[in-house]
Amino acid sequence: MSAQKFFTLSNGNKIPAISIIGTGTQWYKGGADSPFNKNLVEQIKFALSLPGVTHVDAAENYRTYPELSQALKESTKPRDQIWITDKFSKVIHKTPKDALNDSLKQLGIDYVDLYLLHDPFYSKENPGYDVQQAWKYVEELYKAGLAKNIGVSNFAVEDLKKILEIAEIKPVINQIEYSAFLQNQTPGIYEFAKENNILLEAYAPLGPLSNAAGEQSGEFYDLLSSLSKKYNHDKGLILLRWVYQTGVLPITTSSKQERIETATKVWEFELTNDEVEKLSKLGNEHATVRQYWKPQYDQYN
Numbered sequence: 699m700s701a702q703k704f705f706t707l708s709n710g711n712k713i714p715a716i717s718i719i720g721t722g723t724q725w726y727k728g729g730a731d732s733p734f735n736k737n738l739v740e741q742i743k744f745a746l747s748l749p750g751v752t753h754v755d756a757a758e759n760y761r762t763y764p765e766l767s768q769a770l771k772e773s774t775k776p777r778d779q780i781w782i783t784d785k786f787s788k789v790i791h792k793t794p795k796d797a798l799n800d801s802l803k804q805l806g807i808d809y810v811d812l813y814l815l816h817d818p819f820y821s822k823e824n825p826g827y828d829v830q831q832a833w834k835y836v837e838e839l840y841k842a843g844l845a846k847n848i849g850v851s852n853f854a855v856e857d858l859k860k861i862l863e864i865a866e867i868k869p870v871i872n873q874i875e876y877s878a879f880l881q882n883q884t885p886g887i888y889e890f891a892k893e894n895n896i897l898l899e900a901y902a903p904l905g906p907l908s909n910a911a912g913e914q915s916g917e918f919y920d921l922l923s924s925l926s927k928k929y930n931h932d933k934g935l936i937l938l939r940w941v942y943q944t945g946v947l948p949i950t951t952s953s954k955q956e957r958i959e960t961a962t963k964v965w966e967f968e969l970t971n972d973e974v975e976k977l978s979k980l981g982n983e984h985a986t987v988r989q990y991w992k993p994q995y996d997q998y999n
């Protein structure tokens with residue numbers, strides 16, 4: 699295996715440069731009484747059994763803490779070899795403090811590596827305070843050592859500006875939907891994040907291979923197939939590598955062990971700059987594929 703790679707965050711901390719196991723999307727459970735999912739436990743355990751620091755993406759509203767907690771208990775991987783991201787959703791708890799304390803208890807850990815505001819939609823009506831106050835709450839969790847790094851998710855440029863105006867501790871990450879077919883979840887977010895040294899994380903990086911992409915033909919797919927042949931890796935891995943080489947941290951997941959393992963091979967090859975640029979250009983020319991937060995952001999398609 700080629701050496702695992704890390705991104706350096708604006709605070710100097712290092713984050714494993716791919717998350718191979720997201721615990722939302724296909725694992726998402728509608729409610730607290732949804733049945734326990736043994737397959738998810740096995741998938742997380744498998745991810746934890748692979749060499750290197752395993753980067754797990756979790757969130758309060760996925761309702762998958764029971765499975766993550768079980769996998770963490772059964773794994774022999776030391777805590778410092780696991781990166782755990784968690785997110786505050788305001789759906790279950792009223793404040794980040796209540797939410798994170800409950801997450802830590804449920805997961806049987808005493809800190810998370812990264813804590814994110816899951817979205818920027820805060821108002822006096824719901825949950826009773828604005829996004830700047832939400833950030834102040836998250837800063838307190840950082841100061842208390844319960845979250846080693848803090849950031850946001852699904853934030854647009856205007857939302858980030860509000861936070862930067864009042865931040866004592868800057869957000870190190872913005873986790874957004876990002877793929878070759880959606881290079882700006884909201885206008886200008888890619889450039890703004892780069893300019894402000896906020897690392898972008900990409901969820902749904904395999905958008906071009908999902909059903910939402912429709913018929914998978916044309917110049918982009920021809921190039922993807924030829925790169926898959928050239929590097930002898932599957933198309934999904936080429937897309938994850940493209941995300942990484944555009945300076946963004948991919949978050950993927952799979953119900954299949956071989957795909958979880960394949961994702962760790964993203965360090966075994968390197969696309970040329972020309973190939974990255976061509977994928978970006980042809981991807982941009984393709985119709986937008988947006989899979990999440992559609993009511994809020996479809997207006998930007």
Ligand SMILES: NC(=O)C1=CN([C@@H]2O[C@H](COP(=O)(O)OP(=O)(O)OC[C@H]3O[C@@H](n4cnc5c(N)ncnc54)[C@H](OP(=O)(O)O)[C@@H]3O)[C@@H](O)[C@H]2O)C=CC1
Nearest residue numbers: 720721722723755851901902903904907934950951952953
């Ligand atoms: N902050 C936020 O608002 C959000 C965060 N997330 C986070 O990101 C994580 C990953 O998101 P997700 O959209 O699932 O990520 P991906 O884009 O990586 O999609 C994963 C899906 O793609 C399928 N897949 C994998 N490889 C291939 C391939 N080569 N060809 C075709 N299909 C393939 C998998 O199916 P199979 O199981 O068959 O392998 C799986 O269903 C979530 O679990 C969650 O943790 C996600 C959405 C929103």
